[in-house]
Amino acid sequence: MDLHTPHPYWLLKNGLLCEYPALRNTLKVDYLVMGGGITGALTAWYLAQAGIQVAVVDRRHIGMGSTCASTALLQYEIDVPMHQLAKSVGEKDAARSYHLCIHAIDKLELICKKMPLPAGFERKPSVYYASRKADLVGLDQEYAIRKKHGIRVERWDKSDMISAFPAFKAPGALYSPHDGAQVDAYALTHALLQDALKHGAQVFDKTEIVDIRHEKTQVVLHTQHGQSIRAKQLVIAGGYESQEYLTQKVTRLHSTYALVSEPFDGAEIWYRDALIWETARPYLYLRTTPDRRVLVGGRDEPFFSPGKRDRLLAKKTQLLAQDFNKRFPTLAPLLVDFNWAGTFAETADGLPYIGTVRERPRTFFALGFGGNGILFSQIAGEIIRDAAMGKKNPDARIFSFARAKIV
Ligand SMILES: Cc1cc2nc3c(=O)[nH]c(=O)nc-3n(C[C@H](O)[C@H](O)[C@H](O)COP(=O)(O)OP(=O)(O)OC[C@H]3O[C@@H](n4cnc5c(N)ncnc54)[C@H](O)[C@@H]3O)c2cc1C
Numbered sequence: 001m002d003l004h005t006p007h008p009y010w011l012l013k014n015g016l017l018c019e020y021p022a023l024r025n026t027l028k029v030d031y032l033v034m035g036g037g038i039t040g041a042l043t044a045w046y047l048a049q050a051g052i053q054v055a056v057v058d059r060r061h062i063g064m065g066s067t068c069a070s071t072a073l074l075q076y077e078i079d080v081p082m083h084q085l086a087k088s089v090g091e092k093d094a095a096r097s098y099h100l101c102i103h104a105i106d107k108l109e110l111i112c113k114k115m116p117l118p119a120g121f122e123r124k125p126s127v128y129y130a131s132r133k134a135d136l137v138g139l140d141q142e143y144a145i146r147k148k149h150g151i152r153v154e155r156w157d158k159s160d161m162i163s164a165f166p167a168f169k170a171p172g173a174l175y176s177p178h179d180g181a182q183v184d185a186y187a188l189t190h191a192l193l194q195d196a197l198k199h200g201a202q203v204f205d206k207t208e209i210v211d212i213r214h215e216k217t218q219v220v221l222h223t224q225h226g227q228s229i230r231a232k233q234l235v236i237a238g239g240y241e242s243q244e245y246l247t248q249k250v251t252r253l254h255s256t257y258a259l260v261s262e263p264f265d266g267a268e269i270w271y272r273d274a275l276i277w278e279t280a281r282p283y284l285y286l287r288t289t290p291d292r293r294v295l296v297g298g299r300d301e302p303f304f305s306p307g308k309r310d311r312l313l314a315k316k317t318q319l320l321a322q323d324f325n326k327r328f329p330t331l332a333p334l335l336v337d338f339n340w341a342g343t344f345a346e347t348a349d350g351l352p353y354i355g356t357v358r359e360r361p362r363t364f365f366a367l368g369f370g371g372n373g374i375l376f377s378q379i380a381g382e383i384i385r386d387a388a389m390g391k392k393n394p395d396a397r398i399f400s401f402a403r404a405k406i407v
Helices: 009-014 038-049 082-089 091-114 133-148 158-164 185-198 239-245 306-311 313-327 373-388
Strands: 027-034 054-057 073-075 126-129 154-157 172-176 180-182 202-204 209-214 219-223 228-236 252-261 275-278 285-288 294-301 336-346 353-355 363-367
Touching (some): 009 336, 038 054, 038 185, 038 373, 054 185, 054 228, 073 091, 073 275, 082 133, 091 185, 091 373, 154 158, 158 172, 252 313, 353 373, 363 373
Parallel strands (some): 027 054, 027 228, 228 363
Antiparallel strands (some): 073 180, 154 172, 209 219, 285 294, 353 363
């Protein structure tokens, strides 16, 4: 699958951060993680930390799937607002999912502090603004349910918005001063795998799994060059390409667009350099980068067709720049330095799928779909580590395939 245009910003900025060999021999391992993106890296890191024997394989270079295209906002706010999520999964699980995302940000912060390479982690506040007056009803419902469940959020009215973001013309917003962050997902993936290597993990890229057989006591896999891998357990962390290993269709693929500007002067580009997004769907979102650039993303299209997706890139870049100029006239015109398009997957309820399916014994899926993919990857890493250690994780149920809805 063609996951993105060739030059996402993080790939250009970081280049080949670390190199890994292709698998050249047969391999026997307790846990095999198929996929070396942020999900596979976090899972392998947690397993290696727990002293479990683990190997990672990826058909591409490490991190060059969706991870290098990620705009990497870390928001506890799931794409589906809590008051709506409560309708599909129940209020208790909706609130717990939001809290798990808050914990996931905290845990990623601690992990990033321990990493052997910098991963661009920065704490940021988050602003979720009402795109239209009509969205205020939903915004108030969202504020009420988040407050009820102890989330640290403020309800901003029109005048609060004007004093922070004068040109937005937004009638209100939810402001989360503490629970947001941003990261460089590609750098973090390499950092995690470098650290996992120190704890005994093995990492192979340019190694494609072309056949998987599930036996009673092991999973036997074959690579494109005919090597066999025997694993007691398999973790499928194949990102948006994982659907082919499932009989049930659980994801919908979209196309999405992002740009990064030339650097700005000054310490702060806008109000506290907050993460910004909105109630409209598809939503526009903005963040800054540690090298003082502006990142603008959105203008999604509801199709998966890499050719059609990429032909729209120039037009979408222009539209995203206009979106920015309208909201930040004092910073306009935005000078675009880099742009890219990517494929993006979402689930019917906005939650990821993490767990097992009957037709694939000895196999765990770690599928962090949606706008919070990275936080879901962090949650998956812990659930899989707990399962490997025979520890019951009470939250695993929330993300299991038992709730699967055909999309
Ligand atoms: C433009 C864009 C913006 C995004 N913005 C955000 C954001 O702001 N915040 C956020 O949290 N998330 C965001 N996401 C989502 C997030 O980036 C993804 O959830 C995350 O990168 C997925 O990581 P992954 O490791 O699961 O998948 P990937 O990074 O795609 O890794 C999966 C790997 O599996 C490998 N693989 C697949 N099949 C095989 C096989 N048969 N054999 C060997 N290897 C295989 C692939 O080569 C790939 O490298 C965004 C995504 C995009 C595209």
